[in-house]
């Protein structure tokens with residue numbers, strides 16, 4: 001059926017229907033893999049363009065590295081691969097023949113790139129080295145898949161840099177984190193919290209991990225939006241990436257790596273969608289404006305189409321992405337519904353009244369506001385689209401903030417968790433304590449682990465999302481909410497994807 005048959009509150013069913021009826025996703029017969037249709041791929045292209053322009057200001061150069069790696073290469077860094085090796089996909093044959101050694105398909109590219117870095121870096125003059133690649137990645141997840149959010153193949157960018165000093169590398173980590181915050185806020189109108197992962201949640205191969213986290217309002221679940229790691233000298237020691245510093249001393253390079261994936265599109269869909277379907281932030285909408293002629297017996301069809309084409313031309317000149325839907329095999333009502341489902345930010349209706357008064361009727365998708373504007377005011381639509389972006393971001397920020405509560409003890413913590421909130425608490429920073437909270441919250445969680453065909457999709461237990469960069473100072477003598485030992489930091493807990 002054409003209409004979406006559930007409300008957004010029936011969240012996972014709503015999401016499945018929206019991604020199909022907005023023509024974003026087509027299903028595919030390999031589990032965990034999905035087809036990105038043009039309406040979705042356009043969003044990824046906008047993300048690529050925006051982020052690529054940002055990293056070019058940091059003199060990051062795009063490259064392409066092979067997708068295959070030998071077991072030898074992959075296991076070079078035993079420690080960091082240890083926790084992930086179950087997800088690595090392998091090629092073992094070609095045609096009828098066996099490969100004499102299986103080749104892994106890239107799950108990430110550290111061990112593919114860093115032997116080359118060792119060749120390219122001899123002197124401090126070869127630093128900083130800054131490369132990025134836009135590729136697909138394969139990780140054979142066993143958790144139940146969700147299009148965009150958790151898939152076995154996804155698109156991403158991975159950036160990798162090498163520096164002569166720790167300070168420069170650390171600065172790079174935070175510059176990229178700010179870029180990720182901009183991608184979410186400025187492009188997708190999705191608010192994020194910048195923070196640092198705890199020792200248990202960080203990338204084990206690195207020194208520390210920074211992250212942009214968002215919170216999906218409907219279920220209060222944390223979602224990691226992108227990540228920027230300071231790798232320290234862990235990988236440079238392993239891959240012999242060293243250089244002669246200006247005192248002719250041999251030194252190991254200081255490295256960073258950072259990634260943003262097509263999961264960002266899923267976050268945007270979840271944040272802004274409503275009961276009628278997708279709601280696109282204007283800056284990533286393939287069509288920002290759709291023009292719908294309303295044919296009427298008192299109105300010469302040819303004249304109406306000429307007027308609509310004239311409007312389209314004016315908007316093209318305004319550099320807006322506009323589409324005139326003059327199909328004569330669908331009714332205006334059908335078109336309204338379809339373009340609402342696909343989330344087009346603005347619809348312009350032109351019927352006999354508008355034609356006579358030299359006006360257009362504007363219908364805003366995000367807040368359903370309707371009003372008339374004159375033909376000569378069409379140049380206001382660019383600003384109107386910016387206003388829509390800002391209003392969507394502010395509304396999303398309010399919803400996100402409503403999902404963050406404070407708790408000073410276990411009882412308050414579980415109350416908030418069971419109300420599907422994330423919880424900011426004082427914490428001792430002990431891994432033991434964090435582990436205990438995960439276990440206890442799982443046992444006491446009202447929301448039991450949700451399973452589909454015996455695969456745990458979403459667990460009921462809480463984990464740390466991040467230690468927000470912006471946080472109050474923990475005062476002398478203040479205690480951890482869980483174990484009562486001396487608190488060091490505030491940390492945000494929540495159920496997550």
Ligand SMILES: O=C1CCCN[C@@H]1CCCn1cnc2ccccc2c1=O
Nearest residue numbers: 081084087107108158203227257258259
């Ligand atoms: O996050 C990023 C950002 C982009 C570059 N890579 C880092 C770290 C990736 C961590 N990771 C994540 N899943 C994996 C899965 C299989 C093998 C290895 C890995 C693995 O190393």
